[in-house]
Amino acid sequence: MVSALGNAAAVAQSAEALDNQKPVGPGPTKLVLQVNGTRQEIAVEPRETLLDVLRNRLQLTGAKEVCDRATCGGCTVLMNGQPIYACMKLAVEMEGQEILSVEGLGDQKNPTRVQRAFIECDALMCGYCTPGFVMSLTALFHEKKNPTQAEIKKACSGNLCRCGTYPHILKAAQKVVESG
């Protein structure tokens, strides 16, 4: 009971702090983003999502808009190494954060080991969901060298594929594990 009251007080305090902030917008706001190791200075409306900014302002179209509400993982990028749904973050929240999109991994000629395993195991079909899965697994392998099958499935549980490439994605992940 005491802790519930304490929580309520904390929430009230942070709400007050928010109220005291000077609101940005509604017009374009200047913003500095750190994407794939590059500093990007842009002006965006405060209501633009990170996904919209990546795709439509920075021409980084690897992250896809599939559901636009955190249910499919097509827009997965890494924020400070953690996978996030880019459709669920406002770009203005991303100042000071390190964003890594699929374009920041390997290119066609120099794929990362996760990307190479996807190619070799045919872990993609139409390819629309592929960058999202690649990012989720990249984050996993940064964190764990030898993830279990259950951990691999959990890492991909926020990503959907309609072509049904899951068995080959699991194979690709296994290949990365085996390659050490």
Place this chain on the structure above:
Amino acid sequence: MSEWPKEPKQLGKEHVRYDGPIKVSGRAKFASDIQPGGWLYGMMLRSKWPAARIVAIDLQPALRIPGINAAVVANDPPFIVRFYGQEIAAVAGVSKQACLDALRAIRVESEPLPFVVKEEAALSNASPHVFENQPNAGVPRVLQVGDPNAAFQSADKIVEGFFQTSVQLHHALETHGNTIQLNDDGLTCWASTQGISGVKDSLADNLGVPLDRVRVISEFMGGGFGAKNGAGVEGGLAARLSKEAGGKAVRLMLTRFDEALAVGNRPSSFQKVRLGAKRDGTLVAYQLDAFGTAGYASGGMTAAGGGGAGFPAPYIYQVPNSRVQQTTVAINAGSARAMRAPGHPQASFGMESIVDEMALALSMDPLELRIQNDPSEIRRQQFRIAGDRFGWKAKYRSPGASSGPVKSGVGCGGATWGGGGHGSEAEVQINPDGTVEVRCGTQDLGTGTKTLIAIVAAEVFSTETSAITVRIGDTAFPASGGSGGSTTAASVSPAVFDACQNALRDLSVASGLADPRGTNWGPATSRLRINPVVARGRWKDGLSGHGVGGVQMAEVAVDIETGFIRVNRIVCVQDCGLVVNRLAAISQINGGIIMGLGFALYEERIIDAATGVVLNPNFETYKLPGIADIPEIDIFLQDMPERGVIGIGEPVTVPTAAAIANAVSNAIGKRVTRLPISPAQILVLVGKVPRIPVGAPNGQTGA
């Protein structure tokens, strides 16, 4: 008649995807990624009424929103909308946010009309009519073979059942849509489509642009499954917006919500089935009385689907006497489109369920009953192979036989599909530096068409696939037709084979070398000087075949306390003639099975009867199979190279749901009668849901 090489070096091997590197690196540009200079964002306003007369649309407030360049109406009022989500207007502007503001600003004056969204209700005479002065139920299609009445009288056993399947949505991950630029020079369209030629024809026709001024490009597209054949209403609107915006390109992609409303689905089915057999297991009589809905219209006619809610019956098994009656009933909902093996999964579920019931009535092994009544020699063989791999004899037990709260069960089902090739064309260019380019106006839906082209060309030129450059997805290339009905591999492979053979012959003539392949390749091509060899080819008889079978078996575990179903294993035995790329074929089969698993257990579009609104237009509430739902999948791909190339995309999704439903029924000892098989249905079937007696006050449950 042409023939494939008897001892191929490339055909039938495992090849990685031609466009794997560009896709895994996020560099592949899909229709939704294309951003020509000065491009505008496009969005659509849709009807919030399931039925209404649209009296007036005022676009002026939208045009006053900052950043909005154009606004158009879908139709000139007055007009009638017949489903929630029907297109009303569209806007184009500099950002999605500006477009969202503009859509909210459009003023629509409407008069709501009565509507109906449930199939059973729509059949009633008292129901509102989807189309004025027209009954909702179409004229039933009736087909009678032999003398079913007499055959039922002579049958030793008769079983009956009523089976339902729900409306399934395609939900390709890339939504429908295009990026279109229409100016005085003509029209360029980057489309997410299964048929660039069809999109070209429909846009030219719709907008009055001559065909020589229309170019459609689809280098990469994010899935179709039957729903992406024409330019769609959205294509016409994007083109008109582009024109009105002074020729700026407009990218108009649908939202995920839109996908659930207006761009296709698999029709529902309600099947009253009756089956009669002799004591020895010979099926003698079949009767079907079925209806279903394909939405407000009768469903899109495509290469693969005849429209309507009908399906083949009796499915795959030989029953000499049958009476089949099928009706398509209109409701106020988005129209159906061909969906991966149109009609077949519904047909398979009804038929395989009633065949299992018959096996029980006759005390026969359901696998043996199938083999006894299947007229296809290939499929009889497949049932036996699958049975051995699966361990059917050891695993099959009488229904509900397992002890404890988690029941295990097994089931099986079969499929048939036509496929076959059509008049695709292709062009091959051999350059003086020895490089090879193959051009074909087909498109790659994720099936691996580019890879297939590289394999065929490498085979003819005795080289590696990495030496071939493949260009597809552009109407500037030789026409190849749409990708539907599992016909692409069987159409494109022969055309490319023919073009490569012609090119090889021309190279031989031009270089004076009898066989320019192998070590002769460099010397031969270097003699070409300024004129590369350019040769055309066409689909030819003898290189492709049609007609496949396919059998699947499923093993499931059902928790009767929670209703949770776990599919543990699927065995699939599938023929597809000459396998071109074994790796991609396996990927396709996995995909078909997983889509079938969704149809069996999760997928159902739900419309609220009171409001006519689709209640689950997103992935939170319309569940697709995820990675944790995937069973162990064991695939046996039967090679029959002598039959030529045959498609594989569709047959592999057909029997999955029937096999799973039979396995669930076998596990719990009660017949599953409705797809998807929700946990709630399981709990009802096993008597775990308290029933409320009629007349009992609320809150008081009966025994």
